Amino acid sequence: MNMKTMLGTIGAGLLLGAQAASAAPFGGEEDTAYAASLWNALTEANLVGEGRTMSAPYTGQHPHGAILDTIDGEVTVEGTTGPVIIKRNYGGEGVTRQAVWNAPDDYLGAVTVMFKREGYDPDNHDWFWVKYLPSGELATNPKGVPLAGRVAKGMDQGCIACHSAAPGGDMVFGHDRIQ
Ligand code: HEC
Numbered sequence: 001m002n003m004k005t006m007l008g009t010i011g012a013g014l015l016l017g018a019q020a021a022s023a024a025p026f027g028g029e030e031d032t033a034y035a036a037s038l039w040n041a042l043t044e045a046n047l048v049g050e051g052r053t054m055s056a057p058y059t060g061q062h063p064h065g066a067i068l069d070t071i072d073g074e075v076t077v078e079g080t081t082g083p084v085i086i087k088r089n090y091g092g093e094g095v096t097r098q099a100v101w102n103a104p105d106d107y108l109g110a111v112t113v114m115f116k117r118e119g120y121d122p123d124n125h126d127w128f129w130v131k132y133l134p135s136g137e138l139a140t141n142p143k144g145v146p147l148a149g150r151v152a153k154g155m156d157q158g159c160i161a162c163h164s165a166a167p168g169g170d171m172v173f174g175h176d177r178i179q
């Protein structure tokens with residue numbers, strides 16, 4: 001291989017690498033590590049895990065679940081302090097608001113979280129999006145990519161696409177408190 005061909009091959013490799021990085025706005029190593037730090041911060045704040053603080057369960061909307069409870073707080077993750085919104089998604093046989101309030105762990109399907117991480121994604125109000133399983137493990141999309149980070153920036157489905165329609169232009173459906 002002569003020098004010119006070799007450089008061309010290396011150049012193509014770099015380009016492919018850059019494209020792969022920009023094609024994955026979520027679910028990479030950095031995002032999954034950050035999601036783990038966020039889960040730890042939420043555990044310390046008693047917002048997830050055993051004995052977590054609850055709010056009154058209510059009847060939910062697609063796609064989040066039959067019954068939901070939503071709670072806001074503030075946490076510090078790797079040096080960034082910001083507001084966080086946690087939605088617990090409940091479902092399963094016999095699910096009712098009363099049943100969930102009595103035994104939340106029997107019905108908890110997923111925990112979806114928005115953490116306002118300053119500087120992370122100015123195009124989308126700096127929200128860091130995550131979908132956890134009740135254990136704190138990350139939920140994945142059908143391709144096996146963890147749902148953590150800018151989910152799914154530039155795509156026409158996913159957290160960002162749907163939450164862009166929230167009233168108040170802040171990507172939050174429930175209120176317009178955090179701008
Ligand atoms: C198809 C639309 C849609 C998608 C996709 C979606 N959401 Fe939501 N989300 C909603 C709606 C509607 C609400 C308000 C539901 C309610 O409380 O009754 C909501 C509420 C929330 C809330 C509470 C704050 C708020 O906006 O009121 C959080 C947190 C949340 N979603 C996280 C996520 C995460 C994380 C993802 C992606 C893994 C996601 N959502 C995907 C529609 C969507």
